[in-house]
Amino acid sequence: MSAGNALTRSAPWRGTAWVMGKLGFSGRSLVIAIPMLWLGVFFLAPFFVLGRISLAEALIARPPYTPLFDRAPDGSLQIIASLENYRFLMTDALYRNAYLSSIRVALVSTIFALLIGYPIAYYIARAPEPKRSVLLLMVILPFWTSFLLRVYAWMGFLRSNGVINNTLMSLGLIDSPIQMMQTDFAVYIGIVYTYLPFMILPLYANLTKLDGALLEAASDLGASPMVTFFTVTLPLSLPGIVAGSMLVFIPAIGEYVIPALLGGPDTLMIGRVLWDEFFSSRDWPVASAVAIVMLVLVVAPIMWLQSVQNRREEG
Amino acid sequence: MSQPAIAADTKPWRREGARAFISVRGVTKRFDDFTAVSDVDLDIYKGELFCLLGESGCGKSTLLRMLAGFEQPTTGAITIDGEDMARVPPDRRPTNMMFQSYALFPHMSVEKNVAYGLLREGLAKSEAYHRAGEMLRMVKLEKLARRKPDQLSGGQRQRVALARALVKRPKLLLLDEPLGALDKKLREETQFELIKIQETLGVTFIVVTHDQDEAMTLATRIGVMKDGKIEQIGEPREIYETPNSRFVADFIGSVNLFEGTVEAVAPDMMRIETQGLGPVLLPPQGGLTRGQQVWGAVRPERFALSRSKPENTPNAWQGVVEEMGYIGHMSQYRIRLANGVLIRASQSNRLRDEDPISWDEQVWISVQPSAFRVLTQ
Numbered sequence: 001m002s003a004g005n006a007l008t009r010s011a012p013w014r015g016t017a018w019v020m021g022k023l024g025f026s027g028r029s030l031v032i033a034i035p036m037l038w039l040g041v042f043f044l045a046p047f048f049v050l051g052r053i054s055l056a057e058a059l060i061a062r063p064p065y066t067p068l069f070d071r072a073p074d075g076s077l078q079i080i081a082s083l084e085n086y087r088f089l090m091t092d093a094l095y096r097n098a099y100l101s102s103i104r105v106a107l108v109s110t111i112f113a114l115l116i117g118y119p120i121a122y123y124i125a126r127a128p129e130p131k132r133s134v135l136l137l138m139v140i141l142p143f144w145t146s147f148l149l150r151v152y153a154w155m156g157f158l159r160s161n162g163v164i165n166n167t168l169m170s171l172g173l174i175d176s177p178i179q180m181m182q183t184d185f186a187v188y189i190g191i192v193y194t195y196l197p198f199m200i201l202p203l204y205a206n207l208t209k210l211d212g213a214l215l216e217a218a219s220d221l222g223a224s225p226m227v228t229f230f231t232v233t234l235p236l237s238l239p240g241i242v243a244g245s246m247l248v249f250i251p252a253i254g255e256y257v258i259p260a261l262l263g264g265p266d267t268l269m270i271g272r273v274l275w276d277e278f279f280s281s282r283d284w285p286v287a288s289a290v291a292i293v294m295l296v297l298v299v300a301p302i303m304w305l306q307s308v309q310n311r312r313e314e315g
Numbered sequence: 316m317s318q319p320a321i322a323a324d325t326k327p328w329r330r331e332g333a334r335a336f337i338s339v340r341g342v343t344k345r346f347d348d349f350t351a352v353s354d355v356d357l358d359i360y361k362g363e364l365f366c367l368l369g370e371s372g373c374g375k376s377t378l379l380r381m382l383a384g385f386e387q388p389t390t391g392a393i394t395i396d397g398e399d400m401a402r403v404p405p406d407r408r409p410t411n412m413m414f415q416s417y418a419l420f421p422h423m424s425v426e427k428n429v430a431y432g433l434l435r436e437g438l439a440k441s442e443a444y445h446r447a448g449e450m451l452r453m454v455k456l457e458k459l460a461r462r463k464p465d466q467l468s469g470g471q472r473q474r475v476a477l478a479r480a481l482v483k484r485p486k487l488l489l490l491d492e493p494l495g496a497l498d499k500k501l502r503e504e505t506q507f508e509l510i511k512i513q514e515t516l517g518v519t520f521i522v523v524t525h526d527q528d529e530a531m532t533l534a535t536r537i538g539v540m541k542d543g544k545i546e547q548i549g550e551p552r553e554i555y556e557t558p559n560s561r562f563v564a565d566f567i568g569s570v571n572l573f574e575g576t577v578e579a580v581a582p583d584m585m586r587i588e589t590q591g592l593g594p595v596l597l598p599p600q601g602g603l604t605r606g607q608q609v610w611g612a613v614r615p616e617r618f619a620l621s622r623s624k625p626e627n628t629p630n631a632w633q634g635v636v637e638e639m640g641y642i643g644h645m646s647q648y649r650i651r652l653a654n655g656v657l658i659r660a661s662q663s664n665r666l667r668d669e670d671p672i673s674w675d676e677q678v679w680i681s682v683q684p685s686a687f688r689v690l691t692q
Contacts, residue, residue: 213418216385219405220412221432221483231431235422 047295054288055081065284085289095273095290099297102270105184105259106252109191113199113248114241116192121203121240122233125210136204139197151190151261158186158262182264190258191248198247206240207233242305250298270294326550327360328536336361336519337382337487342391344377344543351377353543354391364513364520366530368566369540375523376415378540379489382521383412396486406435411485415492417476419464425451425475426460432483450482451475453512470501477509481516488513490522494529506532527567531555539563555614560692564612571618571658572690573611577603587611587689591656596629597684603691610690617686618660620648620672621679631681634658636674646671650680 056065072078089095124135142150157163158180165177180186210233218228256271277287327333335358344352352374359365367375380386382393384405393400395409419428426447433443451457454474464472480488494502510533513520524530530537531551539546539554547559558564561572575589585599589611625631634650648660660680672678
């Protein structure tokens with residue numbers, strides 16, 4: 001509060017605050033206004049545009065969908081909106097399979113990212129100081145290169161005459177190259193690799209706060225290191241696990257670039273379907289409906305998880 | 316000092332050849348180039364409440380952690396109840412520890428915290444919770460069994476930590492600053508509660524503390540530590556009345572120290588020439604020779620103040636009351652002698668209506684020969 005007092009004491013600020021106050025703005029509402037404006041312009045408005053398009057019909061025109069308001073032949077104003085696109089999504093097995101397959105890929109990738117990321121985060125959190133900073137830097141280091149370049153680099157590793165196959169063949173372990181590119185396996189590799197830092201960082205932030213005395217207490221009370229991990233470390237790191245998993249799961253579910261580059265023709269993911277609807281079929285209304293449904297699919301589990309966590313904190 | 320005959324039963328360390336329950340032999344602990352604990356020998360007997368007392372960084376916590384098994388001695392051996400602890404990990408030791416921060420598991424209820432150790436022993440759930448409940452009753456927390464640690468006050472958390480450490484009936488309970496986080500009033504109450512619990516269960520306690528009052532109140536014996544070494548081990552009374560060094564004399568309570576040399580040693584009396592007080596007569600102490608450098612130590616409460624020259628002691632000096640502080644049950648004085656030396660003295664206030672000696676008064680300050688303690692280091 002003392003900082004606020006220091007501010008209000010200076011004359012120009014006091015004048016501004018007075019004028020703004022007369023107009024109905026307080027300092028607090030101004031601070032909130034910036035993120036609100038951002039969300040409004042870049043999230044809420046596009047969301048409504050998308051929602052509106054999803055209720056239209058495709059047209060070969062510019063823009064390629066029916067207008068919301070139209071003159072009926074008798075001259076009265078009519079609203080053209082239908083849930084036909086959503087019904088279409090429900091009935092066509094392609095979309096249902098794409099959603100399910102996206103969720104499966106995202107889920108499996110999240111689990112692998114967790115299994116790989118947890119030990120790394122734990123190790124970094126327990127490392128002594130100079131080493132810890134270096135390790136953290138190494139986790140963040142890949143971000144210096146473009147995400148796209150790193151996916152291309154994986155192609156170099158995974159393709160039939162790539163690094164992995166060449167090495168295995170020269171060692172005589174295999175006779176013919178293993179098909180890795182254009183498989184789900186390659187997609188998993190790409191997603192886990194790309195999103196691993198998003199799993200490690202929140203886990204690290206959580207594990208670094210873990211009080212070493214708690215581990216000693218567990219050990220003192222007769223818990224072996226393994227039991228200590230499952231009864232103390234793991235339950236206490238649950239918020240980190242949830243945060244990291246969401247940061248991997250959410251982008252993975254709508255991932256387009258990785259399945260497009262590393263996946264095969266039968267790798268079905270909703271991001272690709274979305275792309276095809278927009279750019280190949282030029283069916284904006286269906287594409288919009290696909291996007292809205294995906295949003296609901298992603299938002300629903302987050303809200304559920306958050307309510308679970310809130311209840312846990314209250315209980 | 317004459318001791319009552321019964322003492323030998325409750326004070327095994329006074330008995331020749333008594334078997335130590337915990338024995339620490341030549342234990343040293345080095346971290347890189349820092350020696351935290353240096354060649355410590357220590358015997359602790361069954362049922363003792365032993366206090367390791369020292370300032371922060373003196374190695375007392377490291378010694379405790381070696382007993383718990385969290386640190387391994389660089390050299391030396393620790394045995395508990397005849398069993399060498401060298402290769403025994405913390406989760407297999409017959410010890411439990413109460414941590415300074417309490418280290419309660421924040422995601423578990425009070426009850427689960429206390430039952431945790433029992434469940435690790437493989438006890439059935441019902442049995443474990445039953446015993447946890449009993450222990451919680453003992454520390455008067457049975458009503459809060461379902462609470463989480465962050466819903467408890469500091470004093471309640473302290474009792475949960477104690478219950479959790481005691482519920483496994485360890486052979487040895489290690490307590491790291493057990494009362495450090497409590498406020499003064501609660502600390503004093505809890506001290507006696509702790510002693511009562513210790514006597515009821517008969518568990519051997521080792522308490523680490525930096526608070527000398529706490530150590531004096533709790534301990535059967537105190538080990539005073541400094542720079543990784545144990546300076547003196549003894550009962551609270553021994554430590555206070557017959558400290559073996561200037562460090563211990565100064566660390567436990569308050570003391571006036573006077574540097575001097577031994578002038579004369581006779582069978583019934585000896586004289587030391589001190590820089591502050593001049594010649595002082597006192598009963599002879601063994602092992603002193605003429606010309607040896609010594610320090611005379613006198614506790615403030617051993618000085619007597621009077622307006623007329625006292626007849627009952629040869630050691631009396633005149634001075635002026637420079638400062639006086641009334642604390643209630645006693646008053647503290649600073650007396651400036653004619654030669655400029657400042658002496659700390661205190662007098663207990665026994666009578667309500669006496670005419671107390673006050674500022675700027677010319678007084679006699681005296682001390683009985685036996686109240687002088689001569690230190691050689």
